Amino acid sequence: MDCPSCHSKLPDGAVSCPRCGKPLPDRGEPADFTYAAFISYRHLPRDTEVAQQVQKAIETYHLPRGVVAEQPDDSGGSAARPIRPKTRSTLGKCFRDEDELAASPSLPDSIQKALAQSRSLIVVCSPETQESIWVQREIETFIALHGRERIICVLAADSPEESIPPILKTRMMPDAAGIMREMPAEPLAADLRPESKDKHKTELLRIIAAVAGCNYDDLRRRERSRRHKRTALAFATATLIATITGLLAFQLHQTSEAALVAESKSLAAQALDQYAYGEHLQAIETAVRVLPTSENDQSRPLVPEAQAALEKVLGLNPDPNQPWVPLYLLDTEGDIVSFVYNHEGNWIAILDSTGALSTYDARTSSLVASGVPEPFENKKQVNPQQDWFISSLSPSALLAANRTTTGGIVAYDPLSGKRLWGRDSTYALAANSTVDASKFALLAYGTTSLATLIIKAETGELAPGAETRIAQFPRFMNSDTFCVNDSLSTAYFALENSLVTFDLKTGACQQTVVSEMPILSIQLSEDILVLTASSFAEGETDSNHIPFSVCALNVNALDEEPLWTLHDTYSATVSTKPGEPTPFNGIPQIRSILHYDQGVAILTAGKKLLAVDLESGDVAYSHESNSSIVDASPCFEDENRYAISLVLSNGQFNIVSPLFEITSNSDGCITDIPYAITGATLGQDEYGNVIAFFCTPDKPNRLFCYMYKPYYGEDFIEDFSLDELLSYAHEALEYL
Template identity: 40%
Template sequence: MTLPTSNGNTSLIILLMRNAATHTSSPGYAAFISYRHLPRDVEVACEVQRAIEEYRLPRHVAQMRQAPHSAKLGKCFRDEDELAASHSLPDSIREALAASRTLIVICSPETQESSWVRREIEMFEQFHGRERIICVLAAGSFEESIPPILKTRMVPDANGIMREMPAEPLAADLRPEAKAKRKAELLRIIAAVAGCSYDDLRQRERVRKRKRIASIAASIVAILGIIGALILQASTANQEALIAESKTLAAASSAQFEQGNRIQAIQTALEALPASEADRSRPLVPEAQAALERALLVNPDSASPWSPFYNIQAKGIILQFVCLNKLSLICMLDDTGTITIASARSGAPYLTLDLPSYLDDTADFDAEDWSIEATEKSALLAWSRNLDDPLLSFDPGIGILNWAVDNEGANSLAIAEDGATCTTARFEEGSFSCKQIDLNNGETLRTVREDIPEAGATKERFPSCLSPDNSHLYLGLGDRIIQASFNDESAGVAALSSRCLPGIFSLKYHENALTVASAQIEGEGGITGFLSPWQVNAYFVGKDPWVASGTCDMNVIGPNNQWKVLLDTPKICGFIEGENTTSVVCAAGRTFIVFDLATGEILHQKELSSVIVGLSVDYSNDIPFLPIATADGVLDAQTPSAAQDLLGLTNRTSTNYYFKEAIFHRQDGIMLAIVHPLDPQDQLIVYLLDPRKDDPVHLSLDELIERGREEVKRYEAFELNGAPHPL
C-alpha cells in the first residue's frame, strides 16, 4: 500500500473539514499527539506540535471555523512521560483525548509494538470517531509503520451486517529531510487539524511573503501605529486567552463529571470561574458556570435523569462488591485480596482490609476463591472455597475482625432474613454438608451431613437460599435442588413434580413459595446463536407448582463492537407486594418479566436494549418501580403497572461505559446505581437518580461558587478524618 497522493490528501482533508465543522469551535486541545517515546519519534512529535501551535490561520479560514477572533488553532496535548504499565489509560490521558479535536499518530516501525498508542486510538475513536485521526509517517514504510487498527474499519454490507474492511487513513510523510518537502507536509497536517483545504493555506503562505516584503518598506509613522495597535491587541489577546482557558477547563470539568469524578469536576469548574461576581480578573464564561451547575446537580437534565455522582478506585481489578445499607458503605474485593471500603454518601475512601493478613498460610492465596457478603446487621462476611481458609466476620464501620471460624471450603453462603445467622454448604465427593452459624459470635448452631451421590467434589459456587424460618436450606446443583432440613438433620435431592433446566442460576424463597430460575446453557437444546432456553419454577407448600419458560437473548456488544455472551442469567430479582397479590420479578437476558406468584400469570413483560446486569425492586410513594442496568451502559427505571403513566417516568439514561454488573442502593431517599464497568475494571461508577423538580433552582454566581467550595471542603474533611458526612 502506498501513501495517498496530494489530490487524495486534499479530498480527504475536505471531507474531514465537513465532518469537523461542528467541532472546530469547541474548547479543548487542537490535537492529541500519540507516539512512542523514542528519540526519532519524540523529535517528529515536537516538530508537529510547534507547527500547529505557532501557525496562524488566514482570516477567511478562521471565519469559516466560526472563530474570527482566534487565528491560532490552539494547544496540542503531548504526554512527555513514558506511561507506566497499567490495565487502563490514566485519567489525564482520557480527559485530554475527550477534549481534543484531532488525534495525530506518529508512526514508525516501533509504533505497532505500543499498546498505549493502540489504546489512545481506541479511546479517541470512541469519543470522536475515526475521521479525525491523522497518521504522520516518521520512519519505515506505510505497511510496517501504520498501526493495524487504522488499516481496517467496521462497515455494514448490503445486508446491514458489520464486516471488517480495509481502510486508508489520512496520512502525512515526514520522512524526507528536504526542508521544503517537510514544510509542505506540515502544512497538510495543519490543514487537516484546521478542517480546511491545503490549497487555502498554501495560498495564504504566498500572501504572507508579500506582506512581509511590504512591511519592510513601511514608514516610521506606520510602525508607531502598529505599536499602538499591538498594545490594544495584547490586552484583547489576554482576555481571549483567559476565555479559551475557561472553556477548556469547563470541557475538562464536563468530562470528569461524565467519568464519575464529581468532586474533581467541581474543582475544575471553580478554576474556570472568577472568584466572585465582583472579580474582573477573569471573564465569566457561560460554559464554566453551566459545568459547575451540572457538577453540583443543580437543575438536573430531565432528559438524562441518572447523573454521574462519583467513582471509587480499588487497588486492583474488582472481583465483587456489596453495599451495607445501614452503614451506607460500599465494599469492594479486588484481585490483590484487598477489600476497599468507601462512603456510599460521597464515594470518599473509608478504610481497607487486607485479606491475606488474616490467614495463617498465604502460599496458595487466590483472591478469586473468595466472596464477600453484607448482612442485615451491617457485618461484612468474607468466605473462601478453599478447605483451609476461615469464614471471617468484619465490622466495616471501624475495620476490626469480629471473629473467624473454620469454613471447610464452602460452595455457597446464605444469610437469614433476620440477619442473625448464616448457613454455609459444601460438596465433597458423594457427600454434602452444611452448618448454621450464629453471626454474633461465629458459633456453629446446627450441622447437617449426608451422603448424596449427585454431589461431586467441586470448587464452584452454587446459588442457595433459606426458608423464612431458617429451618431449611435450598441449593441449586445442575438441574436438581438439594434440600437440607435442620429440624431432622437430613439432606437430599428434593422430590419435585417439575424439573428445572440443567443450569440453576437463582433461588429465592418468599413466604410459602420457592422460586427457581434456570437455563439450558450446554448440551442438547442449549445456547445457540446467543439464544438460550430459560425457565422459572415456583414450588409451594400444599399446592401444585407452576412453570414458565421462554428463550432469552444473551448477546452483548462490548467495546470495539466485540461480541460476547453473558451467562449470569436468568435471575429472580425480587418480589412486589400488592394489596391482594404478590408478584415475582425475573430478568432473563434482555427481558424482565413480572409473574403473579400464585398462578404464574405474566403481569408485565418488556424487552430492553441489552442484557440486564442489574435489577432491583424498590418503592416510590408506595408505588413499585424497578431500577435497571443493561450491559450496553443504559440505566433505567421501569414501573410495571398502569401507574407508570400517572408518574410520567422517563428514566432512561445512556452512559459512556459498558456495564459488567450493577447493584442499587437507596440513600437518604434517593436511588443510587453502583456500576462496575468493563473498563476501567478497577473502578466503580456511581450514578444518582435525580428527583424531578417542577421549579428550577435559581442560584447566583456567588451562591454557586460558595456551594462548590463547601462540597470540596466536606469531601476533603471526610478523607482526612474518615468519618461519615452528609450527602
C-alpha cells in the same frame, strides 16, 4: 607568634619554643588561600544553624568597590591595601566540616589541610563548645599555623564567659618587667544569639569585615552607600518598566483576555466530558479551576459556558435528558472481584484481586478500612473471580470467604475494619443474610458433603446445622442458588437440577429432582419456592433462543408437581462500548419477591423483565430492553404500586413500571453512559433515592456510583449565582 603549647611570645624564625622547648609546626602560608574561613563548631542543631548562616553570609557577600584591608607590616604598624580582586567581588568559599569527627588523638589530614589553607578561623561559641576536644584542637592548630590575629568568635548562646573557649580568653604577654605571663585577652567576637535577631545583619557584616581584613566602619559606610545606589537604580528601572507596561497594557490585556476565555471554554468542555464518564469530583475540580473565585474577582473573565458547566456537573437541577447522575467513583489496587452494598449501614465493601478488602462510607465515598483478610493471604494458584467472595451479613458484619486452597472465612465490622471472628479450613460456597440480622446461613462443603450452618454474625457462634453427602462438586457457587426460611428452620440449595433441603432442627437432608435443566436461582416466600432454570453452554452464549423455565414449588410437597411452570427463551447480547465487543449472558434469575396480594416474583432473563404472580404463574407485567439486564431491583413501592430500576450491559440505566407505557424513545427515566457494564448492584440510600454501583470491563479496578434524580418540570428549576455555585462546589469536594 605564640607557642601553641604554652602561649609564650616567640621570636621571629623560631623552630621551637624557648620556654617549653617543644618544636613548632611549619607556618608556611600559601600565597593564595583556598578558603576565606574555616568554621569550627559543635554539631548541635543550634550551633549548626549559626554556622550555616555565617557560611552563607560570607560566600554570598559581594565586597563594595574601594574597600581596603589593614595588613600588619614588619614594624608592627599597618599598611592599607585593596583587597577586592579585579576578577571577582566575593570573599571565597568557607570550609565547614559537616561530619562529627571520630575519636582520635589527632586531627584528620583533611582538617589540618583545610586549616592551613584558610585565611581566618571562625569559632561558633556556646556552652557546649568548651566540651569539644576537636574545636580545641582546631583552634590550637590554627594558632600554630597562622597566629591569633584572624580568629573570630561568634556567640551562638548564653554569655561570652560561658561560651568562649578559655584558650581564646588569654594569651602569653610580657608584663612591665618583661616577664612572659598569661594575660586576659579580648577576642574579636560577633553576637548571633537568638535574642539579638534585630542586629543579625550588622553582626554578620562585622564578621565579613573581619574575614576580609578591612575596617568595619568603612565597610558599613560603603555598604550603606551601595544600598542607596541600588535603591535609586531600582526605582529608575521600575519607573521605566511602568512606562513600558502602560504602553503595552491594553494590547496585552486584550490578548490575555482572549486566551483566558479560550481556556475557560476548553476546560468547561473537558469538565462536561469527565462528568459524562462518571468522574464527578474531577469534573467539579476542572469546572471550578476556570471560574473566578467570586463574583467580585476580576482576575479572569466569567465565561457563561464555564458557569453552565459547573451548574451541570453539580447536578443541582435535574436534567430531563440525564436523570441518572454520577456521584463518585472508587479505585482499587487490583481488579474488582466482588462488591456488596449495605444501605442500612451506609457502607460499600470491595474485594479486589490482590486480596485487599476495603470498605467505604457510601454517602461520602471516604475510605473507612482496608486490609488483606487471612483467607486471601495465600492466594497462589487461585482464580480470585471464582474462588473468593464477600457477603453482607448485617449492617455491622461483613463476611470474606475463600472457596479453595486452605479455605477460611472471617467476619469484620465494616465500619471499623475490626476482625470479629474467623474459622480456618472452612470451605464456604455461599452466605445468605436472614430476616434476623443477628444471624446468617452459610453453605459449606467438604470432600464429598454439603452442610448448612446458622451462625451468629457478630460472634461466629454456631447453631445446629445439617449435612448431606453429594456425588459431585456444585456447578454454581453463589447466593442466588441458596436460601433459608424466615424461622431459620430450613435451608435450600440448588444442586444442578435437584433441590437439596436442609432440616436445621433435626439435621436431616433430602435431595429432590425438581427441574429438567440446571437450576440458576431460587427464592422463598413462605411455603412457595420459585426457581429459574436454563440449559446453556459456554459456546452458545450468542444464541438468540436459549430456553429457560420458571416454576413455583410447594416446599411441603416437593415430590408433587409444581404449582405452575412458565417456559420461554431469552437471548444473550453483546455490548460494543467502549470499542471491543463485550458478550453478556444475562442468565435467568429471580431478583425479588414483592408481597402484593398473593405476591409477585420479579425475574430477568437476558433482555426480558417479568413480574409473575406467585399463585397462578400469570405474567402480570413484562418489559424487554435493548440489551441484557445486569441487575434489577424494585423501587418506589407503595401499596400495590411499584417500579423497577434496571442496569443494562450496554451502559443504560432505566426505571420501568406497569403503571405507565414505556418506550425507549419517550421514556424520561433512561440515561446512557459511555461504558459497557459487567457487574452492578442497585439499591436505595437512607433517603430512598435509587442508586447504582457498577463496574466496567475497560476499567476493572474502578467502581462507579450513580443516583436517579427524576425531572419534575420547569417549576422545579432553580437559578444559582456564581457565589452559590462555588459554595456548593467546595461543599461537594469537601464532603466527597
